[in-house]
Amino acid sequence: xxxxxxxxAVQSVADGVLFGATYALLGIGFTLIFGVMHKLNLSYAAAxxxxxxxxxxxxxxIEAPAIFVFLMAAVAGGVIGGLVYLIAxxxxxxxxxxxxxxxxxxxxxxxxxIIVHSTAGVPLNYxxxxxxxxxxxxxxxxxxDLIFVFALGCVxxxxxxxxxxxxxLGLATRAVSQQPIASELCGISITHVNxxxxxxxxxxxxxxxxxxxxxxxxxxxxxxxPLTVKGLIVTVIGGLGSIxxxxxxxxxxxxxxxxxxxxxxxxxxDLYIMLLLFAFLxxxxxxxxxxxxxxx
Amino acid sequence: xxxxxVAFAALLAxxxxxxxxxxxxQERTVKITGFGAKSGVVRVFGINxxxxxxAGAEEINKTGGVTLGDGTKAxxxxxxxxxxCNAEEGISVVRRIASTDAFVAVGPTCSNVAxxxxxxxxxxxxxxxxxxxxxxxIADVAAKGGLAKISEWSFRNVPSEFEMYKSxxxxxxxxxxxxKTIYGGVEKDFAHSNATFGVMKxxxxxxxxxxxxxxxWLLNDTTFSTQVRxxxxxxxxxxxxxxxxxTTCGVLKEMERQGVKPKLLxxxxxxxxxxxLQGCAKQAExxxxxxxxxxxxPEAKKAAESVAKFGGSADLHSAAAYEIMFILKDVxxxxxxxxxxxxxxADRVKMRQGLAGLKETMGLLGKVGxxxxxxxxxxxxxxxxxxxxxxxxxKPSS
Numbered sequence: 001x002x003x004x005x006x007x008x009a010v011q012s013v014a015d016g017v018l019f020g021a022t023y024a025l026l027g028i029g030f031t032l033i034f035g036v037m038h039k040l041n042l043s044y045a046a047a048x049x050x051x052x053x054x055x056x057x058x059x060x061x062i063e064a065p066a067i068f069v070f071l072m073a074a075v076a077g078g079v080i081g082g083l084v085y086l087i088a089x090x091x092x093x094x095x096x097x098x099x100x101x102x103x104x105x106x107x108x109x110x111x112x113x114i115i116v117h118s119t120a121g122v123p124l125n126y127x128x129x130x131x132x133x134x135x136x137x138x139x140x141x142x143x144x145d146l147i148f149v150f151a152l153g154c155v156x157x158x159x160x161x162x163x164x165x166x167x168x169l170g171l172a173t174r175a176v177s178q179q180p181i182a183s184e185l186c187g188i189s190i191t192h193v194n195x196x197x198x199x200x201x202x203x204x205x206x207x208x209x210x211x212x213x214x215x216x217x218x219x220x221x222x223x224x225x226p227l228t229v230k231g232l233i234v235t236v237i238g239g240l241g242s243i244x245x246x247x248x249x250x251x252x253x254x255x256x257x258x259x260x261x262x263x264x265x266x267x268x269x270d271l272y273i274m275l276l277l278f279a280f281l282x283x284x285x286x287x288x289x290x291x292x293x294x295x296x
Numbered sequence: 297x298x299x300x301x302v303a304f305a306a307l308l309a310x311x312x313x314x315x316x317x318x319x320x321x322q323e324r325t326v327k328i329t330g331f332g333a334k335s336g337v338v339r340v341f342g343i344n345x346x347x348x349x350x351a352g353a354e355e356i357n358k359t360g361g362v363t364l365g366d367g368t369k370a371x372x373x374x375x376x377x378x379x380x381c382n383a384e385e386g387i388s389v390v391r392r393i394a395s396t397d398a399f400v401a402v403g404p405t406c407s408n409v410a411x412x413x414x415x416x417x418x419x420x421x422x423x424x425x426x427x428x429x430x431x432x433x434i435a436d437v438a439a440k441g442g443l444a445k446i447s448e449w450s451f452r453n454v455p456s457e458f459e460m461y462k463s464x465x466x467x468x469x470x471x472x473x474x475x476k477t478i479y480g481g482v483e484k485d486f487a488h489s490n491a492t493f494g495v496m497k498x499x500x501x502x503x504x505x506x507x508x509x510x511x512x513w514l515l516n517d518t519t520f521s522t523q524v525r526x527x528x529x530x531x532x533x534x535x536x537x538x539x540x541x542x543t544t545c546g547v548l549k550e551m552e553r554q555g556v557k558p559k560l561l562x563x564x565x566x567x568x569x570x571x572x573l574q575g576c577a578k579q580a581e582x583x584x585x586x587x588x589x590x591x592x593x594p595e596a597k598k599a600a601e602s603v604a605k606f607g608g609s610a611d612l613h614s615a616a617a618y619e620i621m622f623i624l625k626d627v628x629x630x631x632x633x634x635x636x637x638x639x640x641x642a643d644r645v646k647m648r649q650g651l652a653g654l655k656e657t658m659g660l661l662g663k664v665g666x667x668x669x670x671x672x673x674x675x676x677x678x679x680x681x682x683x684x685x686x687x688x689x690x691k692p693s694s
Contacts, residue, residue: 222516
């Protein structure tokens with residue numbers, strides 16, 4: 001490997017780590033819902049992409065600045081999050097883990113088809129912030145838009161952690177997550193907490209969808225399935241229920257993806273990521289940050 | 297007076313009967329069933345094909361419809377079924393169509409469906425030992441090379457990408473003799489992109505271009521930085537991208553970010569569509585793509601307007617569906633197809649024979665030749681993206 005190869009390899013990994021911020025945001029959503037309800041919401045990534053599409057729909061015909069489009073995606077994400085709870089969880093017996101799992105799979109496909117039917121599957125341009133900014137760092141270049149995504153991911157994480165550990169809502173959420181029956185006995189409405197969790201993760205999902213669209217420069221229904229898989233991998237590697245774990249795993253998976261892309265090519269890239277997942281499942285099933293809190 | 301009343305009543309009855317017969321004759325309809333992807337990410341292909349078939353049918357009906365074997369006139373109607381770009385669905389849809397009075401079907405969208413579907417048809421017409429489905433199918437979109445030879449019941453009206461890129465690379469060589477090297481990019485997991493990339497590469501080499509390397513990505517990839525960096529290092533004169541609009545745009549945007557500016561860009565036939573312009577008009581500026589459709593003739597302009605009226609967009613794929621409606625009309629008339637429930641199998645045989653016997657058809661850009669292995673030799677031209685629209689760059693035949 002010559003110097004140029006080395007520079008390219010490092011640059012590829014750096015790009016991957018920055019893009020991994022979108023995986024991290026998705027991982028946060030998966031992990032929050034799992035943390036609170038101990039359920040997997042497989043429609044989460046599709047809902048996130050749906051929120052990004054909705055932001056384009058809401059602002060159709062208006063020359064809105066990118067930041068306003070992202071804001072709309074977050075709002076749409078929150079609304080979709082609430083709807084997801086209502087459709088896939090509220091009326092489904094929560095005692096049966098397969099029932100909610102299957103209902104979210106159904107919702108994933110439904111959201112996907114709604115996107116396809118409303119756009120005919122045509123990829124749509126998505127605005128980005130700082131897309132023309134390139135920050136040179138010696139022989140390396142960092143993309144302004146990806147740094148923005150990365151920074152926003154970090155801000156989301158801090159806000160979520162503050163929300164969880166410094167507010168009454170966070171206290172209630174953690175209480176429901178750890179001791180749902182005791183929480184109910186203390187007067188905390190489980191349904192209320194669940195709805196708020198879905199809305200909150202929906203907002204994060206909307207931001208994740210918008211950031212994914214901004215990082216690629218486009219939206220396509222093709223994104224739902226791979227992002228669902230990436231989100232799940234990140235959640236498992238990070239540790240189910242761990243927000244810092246989701247962030248770190250997102251960045252690691254993003255970086256490793258580009259690393260394997262560079263050294264092994266596109267046909268083997270995903271193979272190594274899956275092997276990493278299996279390695280974690282076998283040797284460290286709790287992920288990077290295993291949750292220590294118990295549950296009723 | 298009574299006799300007069302009886303005579304009047306008889307006359308009235310006779311007139312009513314005559315009108316009924318006329319009405320019956322006028323009301324005869326022939327349903328042409330199309331099938332293709334109307335869900336999933338390739339839904340737009342199905343929408344366009346359906347619109348084009350309906351536009352074609354309307355045009356035919358405006359001029360009196362089609363004359364059937366018994367001399368009656370019939371109007372054409374179109375039904376379009378969704379195969380979800382899935383081989384099993386495609387086979388199931390065609391079996392369903394074949395269980396009706398239909399004597400032909402138009403489709404499918406995806407090459408993987410066509411490949412499997414043509415495989416269930418009788419390989420050699422009239423072979424009593426082959427229990428394959430005896431039902432003629434004419435494809436409008438599925439573009440992978442050489443598919444029609446799978447069965448004598450399968451036909452295609454799709455352009456030959458081999459001929460298109462053969463001509464394009466020869467033209468590029470003649471117009472830009474200073475360009476020497478070429479770098480390729482391919483959507484590795486899509487049959488059409490992969491097959492066409494092989495054609496691009498071989499034609500580039502045949503015309504004396506040196507292949508500086510190639511990058512690969514997948515249909516639903518989200519980052520292309522590694523691939524584009526390889527492209528940048530190769531510093532080739534030409535970049536040829538064999539990918540569909542989503543990843544073509546992703547790669548073009550990444551090329552812009554990394555400042556990769558080849559002297560010439562070449563794209564995949566399927567990317568000469570509105571999708572590419574919607575996704576990345578600015579980055580696609582200048583990309584050259586061979587296509588078998590552009591609204592450059594009065595017929596093509598009229599067809600484009602008509603397809604738009606039915607909610608579709610005319611491109612090289614849907615234009616083929618539009619043309620097929622006229623091909624079917626001609627074959628129905630030449631072969632004296634009856635389109636009656638008791639003549640279904642005979643009509644299917646006649647349709648197959650009629651389609652197989654075609655030596656030439658009229659296309660929207662001119663005459664379309666037919667080959668012995670049931671493929672089309674379509675006229676084509678090169679378009680390039682300019683100012684947010686596709687504009688004709690060169691007509692090879694002129």
